[in-house]
Amino acid sequence: MKFYDCRTAPSPRRVRIFMAEKDIEIPSVQVDLRNREQLTPAFRKINPYCTVPVLELDDGTCIRSSVGIQRYLEERFPEPPLLGRTPEEKGRISDLQWRIETDGFFAAAEMLRNTAQGMKGRALTGPVDYAQIPELAARGRKRMEVFLQDLEPLASNAEPYLCGKSFSVADIDGMIVVDFARRLHLEIDGVATRTWYEKVAARPSADA
């Protein structure tokens, strides 16, 4: 297997932490997003959607989303489970992961990509150029504020993790969105959010 990574991007970190929790080591290749290596013909052969992370399996199959890679790795390396043990846990974790991605990651990306100077004409990832839309940057900020508000009751009910007694992918993805928010200079006001965040960010895997 081969893992296409970029140390500075939030999405591949979702997979790196997932692998660290399972103590999996896979040879990795750094893709230089700053110099737009993802748009080169060579990388498009790996991923025509021009994004990282990508996991290339030994038969050449490429899995091109964090969610897909995490699911594959969970099945190949079940211990410790990060996507749940029982049907109910699996459903709840998948549900919360979807929520964190849709309301958190995508909102943060909306804010960043419609604002950053270096992302002019690159308001979405992928092979097609899309212009920045200032109103969308403002909407992304508002959505992130709402996401952080909504996170507070979830963190407040954590026992002690977002989906119960066991650390899960929801904690990984949630922590990365909080880091993304900090990078965007948003305040993390919620007391329960901060307590939960400090716990998960203190795990050795957070450095991955």
Next chain:
Amino acid sequence: MKFYDCRTAPSPRRVRIFMAEKDIEIPSVQVDLRNREQLTPAFRKINPYCTVPVLELDDGTCIRSSVGIQRYLEERFPEPPLLGRTPEEKGRISDLQWRIETDGFFAAAEMLRNTAQGMKGRALTGPVDYAQIPELAARGRKRMEVFLQDLEPLASNAEPYLCGKSFSVADIDGMIVVDFARRLHLEIDGVATRTWYEKVAARPSADA
């Protein structure tokens, strides 16, 4: 269990077809989205994110996304598997489902919700009102055109389904995005896409 549904909306149909393929029957409640029942205090208790589908389990737990509900039902009612059998299938199906949702569903919603008269101030689902952005409607249309182009090689490689020999959730979600595109008066030009679509749309479950 109780299933909160809306017959006219695309998202709960993802779950209805999934249940039909597994021959599961769950008592359902229709939520009247046209009259904004999803925003009422009573429904907010079920789902503070104000969307359908929702699956309420017998202990009161609510799963509030199509993806989460499908995962739960797959674990509870494994046959026939719709999320894959082997680790590789599970990874590939999850990956393609993510792609179809992100590049297809979300693009179609972007186009519809930023255009429709009846959705003024409702450019996103959920409890917060967001204004329509005309540039975003145009971007949604472009993204849908790109999605339909990208679907053609996937349909062309179908054997005969999008993820191999077995019908999967990728076929369900893909078909629903194509139906969404038709409702938005987009042309389905791809020959392989049309052949694949006709096959999956002819299944009895498609009426669900």
